[in-house]
Amino acid sequence: xxxxxxxxxxxxxxDLLRMSRYVRRAIERAIEAxxxxxxxxxxxxxxxxxxxxxxxxxVDDQCLQLLALQAPVxxxxxxxxxxxxxxxxxxxxxxxxxxxxxxxxQSHPHKPAPEPIxxxxxxxxxxxxxxxxxxxDALTDRDIKxxxxxxxxxxxxxxxxxxxxxLALDESIELTRPQLSNVLMLARFLERFGDHATSVARxxxxxxxxxAVAHAQDFSTTQE
Amino acid sequence: xxxxxxxxxxxxxxDLLRMSRYVRRAIERAIEAxxxxxxxxxxxxxxxxxxxxxxxxxVDDQCLQLLALQAPVxxxxxxxxxxxxxxxxxxxxxxxxxxxxxxxxQSHPHKPAPEPIxxxxxxxxxxxxxxxxxxxDALTDRDIKxxxxxxxxxxxxxxxxxxxxxLALDESIELTRPQLSNVLMLARFLERFGDHATSVARxxxxxxxxxAVAHAQDFSTTQE
Numbered sequence: 001x002x003x004x005x006x007x008x009x010x011x012x013x014x015d016l017l018r019m020s021r022y023v024r025r026a027i028e029r030a031i032e033a034x035x036x037x038x039x040x041x042x043x044x045x046x047x048x049x050x051x052x053x054x055x056x057x058x059v060d061d062q063c064l065q066l067l068a069l070q071a072p073v074x075x076x077x078x079x080x081x082x083x084x085x086x087x088x089x090x091x092x093x094x095x096x097x098x099x100x101x102x103x104x105x106q107s108h109p110h111k112p113a114p115e116p117i118x119x120x121x122x123x124x125x126x127x128x129x130x131x132x133x134x135x136x137d138a139l140t141d142r143d144i145k146x147x148x149x150x151x152x153x154x155x156x157x158x159x160x161x162x163x164x165x166x167l168a169l170d171e172s173i174e175l176t177r178p179q180l181s182n183v184l185m186l187a188r189f190l191e192r193f194g195d196h197a198t199s200v201a202r203x204x205x206x207x208x209x210x211x212a213v214a215h216a217q218d219f220s221t222t223q224e
Numbered sequence: 225x226x227x228x229x230x231x232x233x234x235x236x237x238x239d240l241l242r243m244s245r246y247v248r249r250a251i252e253r254a255i256e257a258x259x260x261x262x263x264x265x266x267x268x269x270x271x272x273x274x275x276x277x278x279x280x281x282x283v284d285d286q287c288l289q290l291l292a293l294q295a296p297v298x299x300x301x302x303x304x305x306x307x308x309x310x311x312x313x314x315x316x317x318x319x320x321x322x323x324x325x326x327x328x329x330q331s332h333p334h335k336p337a338p339e340p341i342x343x344x345x346x347x348x349x350x351x352x353x354x355x356x357x358x359x360x361d362a363l364t365d366r367d368i369k370x371x372x373x374x375x376x377x378x379x380x381x382x383x384x385x386x387x388x389x390x391l392a393l394d395e396s397i398e399l400t401r402p403q404l405s406n407v408l409m410l411a412r413f414l415e416r417f418g419d420h421a422t423s424v425a426r427x428x429x430x431x432x433x434x435x436a437v438a439h440a441q442d443f444s445t446t447q448e
Binding site: 064067068071073074077081084085088165168169171175177178180181184185188 | 291295308402404405
C-alpha cells in the first residue's frame, strides 16, 4: 500500500513538472510568434493548449484518487492539495499563452502594437517568459530561493503594465483602435501570467516551508 | 467524531453560502454604482472585497483541517474538494466585482462608456448580476436545474462581449481612449464573472450528480 502510494505521488510530481514545461513552451512560443510575426507558430501555440488542459484534468483525477484511496495526512496531504492548486494555476497560464497567441494571429502580418509601445510589451514579455522558466526550475529543484525571486520579479512586470497602460492613453502616440485593444489586452494577459507564476511560487514556498516545519516537529518529538 | 464531522461540514456549507451572498452583493453594488455613477457605492464595493478574501481563506483552512483530521471519503470527500474549488472561484468573482467598481470610480462623474455601448454593457451587467443571484439560489437549494440554467445563460453573456468588442472597434462611434479602455475591460471582467458563475454551477451539478450516482450504488448494493 505504502509502496503504491509513493509510486503514485511520484507520478503526480512528474506530471506536474511536465505540465510546467508545457506551459513554459507555450509562453515561449507565443512570444516567439509575436517577435517574428509568425502566424504558424501562433497557431501551433493555440492548438497545443489542449494538451495542457488534458494534463490538468489528469492531474486532478490523480489527486482525487490519492485523497479517496490513500487518505494522505500531514506532509503528503499538503503535497496533494498543493498539486491540485498548482495544476489549476498552470492550466490558467496555458490559457493566457493561448490568448496572447490569438492576438498575434489576429494582428498578423503586423506586430500587435506600434513603437514605442511594442518595445515595452516585449520587455514585459521577456520577464514573463523568464518567470515561466523559473517556475519550471523552482518546481524541479524545489528551490525556495528561486520561488522567492519569482515573487520579487513580479513587481517589475506589474510596473511595466502600469507604464504600458499610460502609454496607451497618451494621445501623442498614434494608435488605431485594434492596436489599442491589443496593447491593453496583451498587458493584461502578461500581467495575469506573472501573477499566476507568483501564485505557483508562493504555494511551492509554503509547501517546502510547511514540510520543513513538519520535519522540525518530527525531530523535536523524537528528542523528547 | 462523526457528530463533530457533521457539524464541521455544516459550518463549511454555511460559510460557502455566506461567501456566495457576499459576492452577489459585491456585483449588485458594483453595477448599481455604474448605473447611478455613485462613487461612494463604488468605494464601498472595493473595500468590501477584503471580507470575501478573508472568508475564502477561512473556508480553505476548514477544508484542509477536514481533510487532515477527518480523512473524508466518497461523497464527503467530493463535497470538501468541491467546496475548496467553489471558494476559490467565488473569491475570483469578488475580485472582478472590485475591478468593475474601480473602473466606475475612475470614470466618475461620467459613465464608463458613451451610448450606444453603455447600453450593451448594462445589458451584459444585468445578466451577470442575475447569474450571481442564481449561483446563490442554486447553492442554497442544491438546485441542479438552476445550475443548468446558469450554464445556458452564459452563452448570452459571451455573445454580448463579442458584440461590445465589435462596437468598440466601430470608428463611427466616438470614443476617447479611456472610454475604449473602459469598454474593453468591463466587457472582459463581466465575461470572466459569467465564466466563473458557470464554473460554480458545473461543479455543483457534478457534485449533486455524483452524489446521486453514489446513492444509486448504495441502493443497488443494499438490494443485492
